Amino acid sequence: MTETTKKTGVSRRTLLKSTAGLAGLAAGSGAITGFPYVMSAEPKVLRYLGTAVNEGDDISKQCLKDTGIKIEYITATTDDVTKRVMTQPNSFDVLDTEYFSLKKLVPSGNILALDSKKIKEFDNITPVFTKGETPGGKKIGNQGTAPWKVLYLEGKDSKTFSKTATEFVTLIPTVYNADTLGIRPDIIKRPISSWAELLNPEFKGKASILNIPSIGIMDAAMVVEATGKYKYADKGNMTKEEIDLTMKVMTEAKKAGQFRAFWKDFNESVNLMASGETVIQSMWSPAVTKVRSMGIACTFQPLKEGYRSWASGFCVSKGVSGAKLDWAYEFVNWFLSGYAGAYLNRQGYYSAVLSTAKANMEPYEWAYWMEGKPAEKDIKAPDGSLLEKAGAVRDGGSYEDRMGGVACWNAVMDENDYMVRKWNEFIAA
Amino acid sequence: MDTSEDILQQSSPDLVRGPDTTRAAKAARLSPSFISWLQAGPMMLVFLAFFLIPLVFVVIVSFWDYNEYQLLPAFSGRGYTDTFEGCIAQLPDLCTIGRTYVKTLKLCVMVWAITLFIGFWVAYFLAFHVKSKTWQMGLSLLCTIPFWTSNVIRMIAWIPLLGRNGLVNSGLVKSGLINQPLEWLLFSEFSVVLALVHLFTFFMVVPIFNSMVRIDKSLIEAAYDAGATGFQTLVNVIIPLAKPGIVIGSIFVITIVMGDFITIGVMGGQQIASAGKIIETRVNALQFPAAAANAVILLIITFLIITMMSRIVDIKKEL
Secondary structure, three states: OOHHHHHOOOOHHHHHHHHHHHHHHHHOHHHHOOOOOOOOOOOOEEEEEEOHHHOOHHHHHHHHHHHOOEEEEEEOOHHHHHHHHHHOHHHOOEEEEEHHHHHHHHHHOOEEOEEHHHOOOHHHOOHHHHOOEOOOOOEOOOEEOOHHHOOEEOOOOOOOEEOOOOOEEOOEEEEEEEEEEEEOHHHHOOOOOOHHHHHOHHHOOOEEOEOOHHHHHHHHHHHHHHOOOOOOOOOOOOOHHHHHHHHHHHHHHHHOOOEOOOEOOHHHHHHHHHOOOOOEEEEOHHHHHHHHHOOOOOEEEOOOOOEEEEEEEEEEEOOOOHHHHHHHHHHHHHHOOOHHHHHHHOOOOEEOOHHHHHHOOOHHHHHHHOOOOOOOOOEEOOOOOEEEOOOOOOOOOOHHHHHHOEEEEOOOOOOHHHHHHHHHHHHHO | OOOHHHHHHHHOHHHOOOOOOOHHHHHHOOOHHHHHHHHHHHHHHHHHHHHHHHHHHHHHHHOOEEOOOOEEOOOOOHHHHHHOOOOOOOOOOOOHHHHHHHHHHHHHHHHHHHHHHHHHHHHHHHHHHOOOHHHHHHHHHHOOHHHHOOHHHHHHHHHHHHOOOOHHHHHHHHOOOOOOOOHHHOOOHHHHHHHHHHHHHHHHHHHHHHHHHOOOHHHHHHHHHOOOOHHHHHHHHHHHHHHHHHHHHHHHHHHHHHHOOHHHHHHOOOOOOOHHHHHHHHHHOOOHHHHHHHHHHHHHHHHHHHHHHHHHOOHHHHO
């Protein structure tokens, strides 16, 4: 499973919704016909395959209202999304997936790049994606599968990523974030400023990482670099020797009992932290918020070595053409037009087109989530529940500071096969 | 449950009618062997379509090659050679797959022994001490309670009970029995075995109970009349007659535990190796041939265990 899936879990409700989405899919297409909004003979329906991050009921309802397009969510974990694209490319229309899976998806030929000229807001997409820098001009770390490395294809049906901008875009960016360690400041009781603390014996039996090999190993690499043991050319694309070295560090930590448990699921990460089973662990922004909303101190701790980032976006199945392709463009354009972006920003994620999202948020919300300013009023989640009281400041501060502090991106390594074998060895150690 | 003879009699009376049936009658009806095939047919078809054919595919795919994004249908032993990587070079240390199977078998034996012990006595109680059929049914249903919740809920539910600040630990600390919370209560082999026993004892209870209720009570009376003690009756009468149930229950438990990766993963904090987890990790990385090769290895090992067990008891004969 992956990161994205769980990130969704801003609330359990969301997870339940995803399950309901699957059930709805199983219930069949009977439900989709006969919507009063749709005037054309053919109802506009798009099957949307993705993890739960972007899949809110509120988003699909608003989309139906604004465009008449009915979105049918097919929710799966990141791994399962990738598997489905490989094995059943005709079972979906629009794909919402992470940039790091493109290394697998693009060569398979099962997805179609979108034409940037048909995306209205394409030129307003944050330079994080197009140039690898923040709107304020800060350079962003490019280790791992950074989106700008895989954003363009050389031609319409090309399987080669283009180094320069072309009109053929692999994934139209939607959502992204900068991840770091979550900590329990009430139990740790001292400042934490480095990734090295994750494997500090002081937290023996109280640390945790994600149970996703490619992401877990990057967290470990951040630790290795932070302790000064080794400097990687690219943490997201290690050589076999580097994988061995990193796994050795992990294995020693595991044998010494450093890790309490590896988590897979949004709610698992929340429970581990809230129950005090762990006091320091890899985490996602909304999970930290969730722990805090339970009245338990939890900080999404900015660290001097920087953040590990991830990003997702839209493309379509190779089977999509004609009217369906037009609806897909219409949907993607709608998604970037502000409502969805504001919705994502309010959960602690970031939207791809900042200007439209800003127009859909209250100034105090924008100031809290994006500018790192103290909240003027209580900060509420999209569903209206209280997230932060007035006066709170977002961990890590502003968009500039957080995205500007990104050191590496979630990745699939060239030596992925070797790494997976080493991961199994690590688990058996 | 009907005995197999009863079933035969209901569905094809001429099978048991004997050789004196006339030739004309035989011609008018279907031949007995054809009827047997017909009876077994639906199950065979289901087996063929949903078990044997997929299994053949798994074996075929296990000998394919693969890259990051697709299967390459060319013969390759890579799935297997990768799996046994370092097994000779690392001697006398165990390689990954060796360690994984030692761990899996260890968990399997522990869970099997405990479920057998508990399952046997629960079944014994239900079969010999609970007189009314209704109560027997009701109490067996109680054994299914662990299945009412999902794995995720179950995992989350264990934290407040066994966790560092959980009920058990805070109880022990408050009562002064321990000073420090016990860390090994959760995310350990202990919690894995506990959860597996909690889940799968039911699979032991049902077949053993089924064997026990079919024991002729007059045999027990006869043993008593012949002066056997309760223990002698248990060892010489009840256990031998409950053997088929014990073996069937054991097969259930062992096959489930050998292939389990969800419970072991969740309760072991994803840090305990299991044969199933290797397969899961491979599948998630889209390395299907390697996953298939591991599945074939798991199948062979599980099959060997079951063959050994059925050597001990001829299930077909006992049924």
